[in-house]
Amino acid sequence: MTAAPILSITDVHKSYGTYPALKGVSLDVRPGEFIALVGPSGCGKTTLLKQVAGFEDTTSGTIRIEGQDMAGVPAALRPTSMVFQKLALFPHMTVAQNIGFPLKLRKVAPNVIATRVDDMIRLMELKPEYLKRYPKALSGGEQQRVALARSMISSPKLLLLDEPLSALDVKLKKVLQAELKRLHRSVGVTFVHVTHDLEEAMMLADRICVMRAGKILQLGEPADIYYRPADPFVAGFIGETNLMPITITGHNADHVTYTSNEIVDMQGSLPAALVAADVGQGPALMNVRPELIRRCDRDADVDCKLAATVTEVFTKGGTVQYRARSKHGLELAIEIQGTSHLPMQLGEDVWLGWAKKDMWVLKPGEA
Amino acid sequence: MDMEVSRSWREPELWVKALPSVILQTTCFLAPLVMTFLLTFQKTQNFQLNWTWNLATWTDVFSKPHYWTILGHTLAMAVACVVVCIVVAFPIAYGLATRFKRLDNEIKVLITFAFITDATLKTFGWVLFLDKKGAANYLLAHLGLPPDTVAFLFTDWATLLGMVYNLLPFAIFTIYLSIDNIDRSLILAAYDAGAGKFRAFWEVTLPLSRPGIWAGSVLIFLLGVGVFLEPKVLGGGKSPMSAELIRQTFETRVNWPLGAALTLVLMVVAIFVVLLFSRVAGMRRAGA
Amino acid sequence: MNHRFENALANVILYGSMAAVLVFFYVPIFTLIAFSFQEGRFLTLPFDGISLKWYGALFKSGPALNALWNSTLIATFATIIATIIGTMAAIVAVRYRFRGKRAFQGLAGAPLAFPQLLLGIVLLLWFSVLGRWFGFNTGIVTAIIGHIVYIAPFAMVIVAVQVYNFDPVLEDAARDCGASTWEVYRHVTIPLLWPGIFSAAIFAFLLSWGNFYITYSLAGSTRTIPTFIFSGIAVGSSPLYPAIATVVFVPGILLVILANRLRIRAAAVS
Numbered sequence: 001m002t003a004a005p006i007l008s009i010t011d012v013h014k015s016y017g018t019y020p021a022l023k024g025v026s027l028d029v030r031p032g033e034f035i036a037l038v039g040p041s042g043c044g045k046t047t048l049l050k051q052v053a054g055f056e057d058t059t060s061g062t063i064r065i066e067g068q069d070m071a072g073v074p075a076a077l078r079p080t081s082m083v084f085q086k087l088a089l090f091p092h093m094t095v096a097q098n099i100g101f102p103l104k105l106r107k108v109a110p111n112v113i114a115t116r117v118d119d120m121i122r123l124m125e126l127k128p129e130y131l132k133r134y135p136k137a138l139s140g141g142e143q144q145r146v147a148l149a150r151s152m153i154s155s156p157k158l159l160l161l162d163e164p165l166s167a168l169d170v171k172l173k174k175v176l177q178a179e180l181k182r183l184h185r186s187v188g189v190t191f192v193h194v195t196h197d198l199e200e201a202m203m204l205a206d207r208i209c210v211m212r213a214g215k216i217l218q219l220g221e222p223a224d225i226y227y228r229p230a231d232p233f234v235a236g237f238i239g240e241t242n243l244m245p246i247t248i249t250g251h252n253a254d255h256v257t258y259t260s261n262e263i264v265d266m267q268g269s270l271p272a273a274l275v276a277a278d279v280g281q282g283p284a285l286m287n288v289r290p291e292l293i294r295r296c297d298r299d300a301d302v303d304c305k306l307a308a309t310v311t312e313v314f315t316k317g318g319t320v321q322y323r324a325r326s327k328h329g330l331e332l333a334i335e336i337q338g339t340s341h342l343p344m345q346l347g348e349d350v351w352l353g354w355a356k357k358d359m360w361v362l363k364p365g366e367a
Numbered sequence: 368m369d370m371e372v373s374r375s376w377r378e379p380e381l382w383v384k385a386l387p388s389v390i391l392q393t394t395c396f397l398a399p400l401v402m403t404f405l406l407t408f409q410k411t412q413n414f415q416l417n418w419t420w421n422l423a424t425w426t427d428v429f430s431k432p433h434y435w436t437i438l439g440h441t442l443a444m445a446v447a448c449v450v451v452c453i454v455v456a457f458p459i460a461y462g463l464a465t466r467f468k469r470l471d472n473e474i475k476v477l478i479t480f481a482f483i484t485d486a487t488l489k490t491f492g493w494v495l496f497l498d499k500k501g502a503a504n505y506l507l508a509h510l511g512l513p514p515d516t517v518a519f520l521f522t523d524w525a526t527l528l529g530m531v532y533n534l535l536p537f538a539i540f541t542i543y544l545s546i547d548n549i550d551r552s553l554i555l556a557a558y559d560a561g562a563g564k565f566r567a568f569w570e571v572t573l574p575l576s577r578p579g580i581w582a583g584s585v586l587i588f589l590l591g592v593g594v595f596l597e598p599k600v601l602g603g604g605k606s607p608m609s610a611e612l613i614r615q616t617f618e619t620r621v622n623w624p625l626g627a628a629l630t631l632v633l634m635v636v637a638i639f640v641v642l643l644f645s646r647v648a649g650m651r652r653a654g655a
Numbered sequence: 656m657n658h659r660f661e662n663a664l665a666n667v668i669l670y671g672s673m674a675a676v677l678v679f680f681y682v683p684i685f686t687l688i689a690f691s692f693q694e695g696r697f698l699t700l701p702f703d704g705i706s707l708k709w710y711g712a713l714f715k716s717g718p719a720l721n722a723l724w725n726s727t728l729i730a731t732f733a734t735i736i737a738t739i740i741g742t743m744a745a746i747v748a749v750r751y752r753f754r755g756k757r758a759f760q761g762l763a764g765a766p767l768a769f770p771q772l773l774l775g776i777v778l779l780l781w782f783s784v785l786g787r788w789f790g791f792n793t794g795i796v797t798a799i800i801g802h803i804v805y806i807a808p809f810a811m812v813i814v815a816v817q818v819y820n821f822d823p824v825l826e827d828a829a830r831d832c833g834a835s836t837w838e839v840y841r842h843v844t845i846p847l848l849w850p851g852i853f854s855a856a857i858f859a860f861l862l863s864w865g866n867f868y869i870t871y872s873l874a875g876s877t878r879t880i881p882t883f884i885f886s887g888i889a890v891g892s893s894p895l896y897p898a899i900a901t902v903v904f905v906p907g908i909l910l911v912i913l914a915n916r917l918r919i920r921a922a923a924v925s
Contacts, residue, residue, distance in 0.1 A: 055827060075830045088828035092846050101842070102832040154833065371752040372823065380836070381751055384743035388763040388807065391740060395804045396766055396774075399781035406780060459676050462669035472915060474673070480911040481680035483858070485865040487881045488900045491888050492683025495690050495897070500699040502686050532679070564661045586768055593770015596867065600888060610772045617776060627780060630773050 004067065006031040006190050007052065007158060012061030014047055014214075021047045023214040024061070029158075034184050034191040036201035039211035040237070045194045046162060048211075052192065053160050054078045066157060081156035083164045087147045089135040095146050096131040102154040120149035123183075141172050145179070152187065161193040165200065173200075180204055198238055202226070210234050227289070230276065231365045235287050240333050242293070243285040246361070251281065256361070258284070262306045262326050275361040284361050290321070290335035292358040295343050295350050302353030308332055310348045324352065407628040424624040428632060434612070438636060441609040444523070444598075445591035445637075448530040449584050455531070456538035456583065461572070463539070464546040482536035490529055490600045497525060497601075521603030529597030534590055538583035545579025546572065585641055592637045609633045684904065691897035698892055709894040710902070719899060722883035729795060729870070729879060730863040733802035737863075738856045740803070741810025742848070748811065749818040767808045774805060775872030782873065793875040801873040802863045809862060810855040817851025850917045857914040861907060 005028035014022040022044045029035050037045040050056045052063055054075030063070045065079060081102075089098050097104075099120055100113040108116075121128060124145040135143055144164060151159055161180075165173050181204055184191050195201055201208050202222045209219045218230040229235035232243055250257040255269040256279075263286070275284075296302050308324035315321075322334040322344055334352060336343060344350055374381040408420050428434060463471055481489075496502045497520040519525050549572060557567035595610035604611065609629065616626035691710070695703030713719050744763045748756075766774060782797045821844075829843045845852075867881040874882065880903055887896045 053831060055830075075827070076833045076835060080831075082828075082831045084824055084828055086822065086824050088822070088824045090825060090828070090843060090847075101829075105833045105838060150832070372750065374751040374753050376753065381747060381753060385747045385759060387740045388744040388747075388811070389759065391804060391807060392762045392765065395778065395781070395800060396769075397762070399777040402781050402784060403777050406784075455672070455676065458669055458672040462673050466666075466669060467673070472919065474677070476911055476915045477677060478680065479915070480908050481684065483861045483865060483911065484684070484904060484907055485867065485881045485884070485900075487867045487884045487888070488687060488865075488903065489683045491884060491892075491896065491900070492685075492687040494888065495698055496682055496686040498699075502689065505701065532683075535676070535680075564665055589768045590770055593773045595772055596885075610770065613776060614772070617779075623780060623783075626776065630776055634773065 003031055005029055006066055007192070008062075008064040008067075009048070009052070010062045010064070012048070012051065012063065013059045014044075014051065014056070015059045021214055022051075022058075025211075025214070025216055027209060027216065027219065029190060029192060032188050032190055033206045034181075034193065034204055035207045035209060036193045036195060036205035037209050037211060038195055038198055038201045038237075041196065042213070043211040044214040045211050049082075049160050049162055049192065049194050052158070053080050053082045079157040080160055081151035081154060081158070082160040082162060083147050083151050085163045085166060087135075087143055087164070089143055089146055089150075091135055094132055094134055095126075095138070098135065098146055099149045099153055101150060106154070116153055117149075120153050123152070123186075124149045140168055141176060144168070144176055148183065152183075152189070156189065159189050159191050161191065163195055166195070166197070177203060202238075210237065212237075228276070228360050229287060229362060231362060232285060233366060235285075235362065240290055240335075242288045242290065242332050244288070244330060245364075246284055246286050248275075248279060248281050248284050248361075258361075260286075262328055262330060263304050264306060265304050267303075270356060270359075270361060274356065274359060276363060279361055279363050283364055285364050287360045287362060288354050288358060290333040291319075291337075293332070293334045293352050293354045294336070295334075296353035298351050300351070300353060303356040304359070305351050305353035306330075307349065307351055310344050310346055310350060313344070313346050324350065403627045403630060406624050407631060409624045424628045427625060428628045434629060434632075437607055437612050438609055438633065440606065441592055441633070442636070442640065444527060444530065444608060445588050447527055448534060448591045449587045451527070451531045452535050452538040452587050453542075453580055453584060456535055456542055457576075457580070460539050460542035460579070461546055461576075464543055478536060478539060486533055486596055489532065490596055493525075493529060493532070493601060494520065520601065521605060523602060523606055526598045526602035526606070526608075529601040530591055530594055533594075533597065534587045537586045537590070541583035541586065542576060542579040545576045545582075549575045581645075585645075588641060589637055592633060687897045687900040688904070689897075691894055691901045693894040693897075696893050698894060698897070709898040712895055713898045713902065716895065718878065718883065719895065722878045722880050723899075725795065725874075725877050726864055726879040726881075729799050729802060729874075730860050732799045733806060733863040734856055734859040736799075737803045737806040737859045738810050738852060741807045741812075741855055741859075742814045742852050744807070744811040745814035745818050745851075749815050750823060763811055764808045766805050767812070771805065771866075771868035772872070775801060775869040778804065778869070779872040793873050795874065795877055798870050798874040798877065798879075801869040802866060805866070805869055806859045806862050810859050813855040813858055814848065814851045817848050817854075821847055850920055854914045854917050857910050857917075861910060864903075864907070 007027075007029035009025060009027040009029075012022055012025045013020070025044070025048060037048065039045050047056070051058055052065075052070075054070065054073060054077075057071070070078060090101070093101065096114075096117050100117045103113045103116060117131070118128075121131065126142060126145050126149070130138060130142065130146075135146065138146065147164070165176055165180075168176065177200055180191070180193075184204075193201070193204065205222060207220060208222055208225050210217045210225065212233060218225055218234050220228075225234065226238055229238060229241075235241045235243060244260070244263065246258045246260040246263065248256055248258050252272070254272055256272055256275045257269045258265075259268065294302075296305055298307075306326055308326040308330075310322055310324050312323035313320065318337065320336050322336070324332045324334060324344075326332065332352065334344075376382055407424050408422065410419050410421060410423060463474060467474060494501070498504070499518065499520070501520075553575070554567055554571050557571045562570065593610050595608060595614055598604065598606065598608045598611055607615075610633075613626050613629045613633070616622050616629060690698055692705045692707070693702045694706040694708060748760050748763065753759075778797070778801050779793065782791075782793055782800075786792055825843055825847070826839050829839045834842060865881060866879075867885065870879050871882050871885070878886070880899060884896050884899060887893075
């Protein structure tokens with residue numbers, strides 16, 4: 001089941017002068033998967049992508065594509081294709097010439113090029129009359145498709161996408177995101193997608209790699225990262241969340257005991273499976289997503305509950321978001337699918353509850 | 368800017384492209400300048416250059432007030448030229464940058480062409496125009512004015528006219544560039560705050576076009592101290608400027624060391640004046 | 656009310672001064688063209704008659720044609736070499752970051768602000784001294800070199816504008832598609848920089864063609880059009896010289912219009 005990785009990044013460091021952009025990054029990408037690199041700006045995701053593409057070399061560490069060490073191999077000779085953030089369509093060439101360019105460089109016969117370009121046009125659902133036009137005459141979304149066509153025509157082993165959708169407006173972005181997904185399924189090429197838009201990453205990727213300050217914080221499937229973040233930063237970065245301080249008092253194979261000055265828990269213990277491996281005794285954080293918290297009665301039989309006062313109410317279309325503050329000043333976010341009757345009012349004192357299966361305990365750290 | 372990529376001198380991408388310029392300017396610009404400097408310490412005898420080392424030339428230069436009056440005159444003319452050029456160029460550049468949208472290409476072509484044609488041709492044309500029996504007087508006479516109204520050919524005024532004529536495009540170009548670069552929204556903000564057109568111009572446009580004015584001034588000044596065509600042809604050679612003096616020193620008197628020394632003196636003084644003014648202008652900006 | 660007055664006043668000043676300056680620029684040019692039609696020997700008004708005879712004389716005049724040939728020869732060589740050097744320098748000056756970049760920019764651009772006559776003189780000294788040692792004289796070759804020194808910075812500045820507008824990511828994209836360094840230049844860089852390069856070449860040609868000071872110092876006894884005319888002014892000229900001027904104007908204005916078209920097209924592509 002586990003095939004050899006198509007891309008193997010091993011302990012890569014990269015420094016620009018004294019500035020360390022990548023501090024020991026290791027990653028194995030499976031053939032045919034769609035992996036997203038996400039993180040705040042400056043985290044090194046684009047740097048890493050450029051090194052895979054061959055535009056820059058590593059300061060140390062190896063990059064292997066299909067087992068071959070890529071050190072010293074220039075971008076032109078690697079089996080990768082990149083879709084640039086600014087698209088980089090050649091303004092002085094027609095759409096057809098742009099798409100066929102990689103093949104022209106490989107000295108493929110013109111009639112073969114023409115056929116392949118037609119294939120690409122059809123794959124990208126572009127109108128054939130665009131072939132003779134210049135990139136300037138096409139809309140943003142169409143240019144995007146031309147860029148993708150040009151990247152795919154040489155049948156690369158790896159398609160590298162550098163925030164290609166970041167400049168598009170919301171509606172167009174959604175359309176093209178669906179396009180990318182469809183493309184990935186039909187063509188089966190490995191996609192490495194760099195983005196700062198987590199929603200995009202969650203939607204498109206088979207696995208997500210969260211990066212920060214030159215290091216990988218967590219690598220896993222979207223659900224994994226969402227519900228079981230490795231550290232507070234990832235937890236907050238992936239989406240809005242609640243991190244509640246607790247103190248771990250005991251640890252055994254099945255259960256972990258804890259105390260908290262706010263959370264009311266009859267049992268005082270949690271299943272060990274819902275606690276991160278690196279959590280030891282002492283302070284920890286309980287992570288509960290806003291949509292998994294509900295209002296409850298004071299005496300309700302829920303796993304955990306605490307008391308708070310509602311401080312803000314935001315209506316976001318079909319959902320309502322609340323902010324609440326507990327007695328000890330803990331700020332909480334709650335999200336409830338909208339009903340015509342708001343379950344909580346501004347300023348109300350309420351009890352909030354959640355199930356243990358919906359939470360995750362992680363070690364405190366930098367957020 | 369995001370555009371710059373780092374390259375080291377070891378990469379052919381850099382040195383193949385950069386070396387020709389470096390070699391060219393070092394061998395045919397810097398080296399000659401150095402040579403000129405060295406020459407000032409030599410002597411000529413019987414029209415031959417002797418490689419001896421002495422300060423005779425420099426004592427000559429510093430002891431003859433004649434050279435310095437000419438230098439002073441040259442500097443004065445250059446400064447006058449700068450002032451006139453800037454004053455005239457500014458409305459042109461401003462208009463070109465902010466109005467004339469439809470005709471601006473044609474105007475640019477006209478200005479470029481006028482700029483790029485032979486200086487000799489144009490100066491010659493001015494002579495034909497300004498001469499006592501030239502076109503200007505001819506036309507004015509037909510309008511009933513007394514003949515010889517236009518009689519300033521062969522005076523300093525004609526020289527100034529010629530200098531301004533030849534150097535004006537530099538000022539237009541530099542000022543145009545800096546006005547063109549001004550963010551429109553700054554001016555709109557001034558209007559929004561209640562300023563009228565002139566006020567907005569005075570408070571926003573003018574200060575922001577200072578780099579262009581400064582660049583143009585420096586360029587015109589440095590080029591203006593080196594003219595000899597206009598003083599000779601339009602000024603009649605009656606009020607020589609440094610460049611003419613230098614030329615004579617080389618051609619007529621064949622005194623290369625002296626010519627070299629005078630050349631260097633001119634350049635050094637000119638650069639010194641520029642630095643002096645930039646200090647003054649810089650101080651004003653720091654205080655403002 | 657006040658605003659409208661201000662507006663009107665501003666317009667009067669701007670349009671008026673533009674018109675005045677344009678007239679000013681073309682006074683000597685039109686004067687020359689007018690005088691080329693003088694029939695008589697002397698350049699005085701009123702004309703003896705209107706004729707084209709001096710244009711005819713021009714084409715029979717050995718020295719004039721010789722000057723024309725020299726001008727063209729020097730301009731051709733100077734243009735090609737200065738444009739190539741200037742283009743390369745422009746790419747380096749705008750695109751790369753390296754040690755000594757400021758010094759490079761200063762060195763490559765210095766002749767721009769240097770008074771031409773002095774440049775000519777300094778080069779004359781240099782070549783004379785070298786000529787003494789290596790046994791050569793000033794002439795066409797030294798004139799060409801002098802032109803190149805003066806013109807290469809202009810070419811650099813003109814191409815630099817084009818390079819500035821050229822997004823280097825296009826070269827990365829070409830390399831990603833599999834292009835070697837040479838192929839990148841051939842398929843992407845040069846085609847996109849071409850309008851700027853061609854404009855620079857046109858300017859270089861015109862600058863060399865019309866150059867007086869440097870040729871005067873460095874061409875020795877060889878004459879080009881500007882030095883030929885200068886000698887003519889000194890001696891006692893005939894309408895032959897205005898005729899030459901007019902003949903020289905025609906390719907000049909055509910080239911300038913061509914350069915402008917290129918500039919527009921270049922701006923449209925980027």
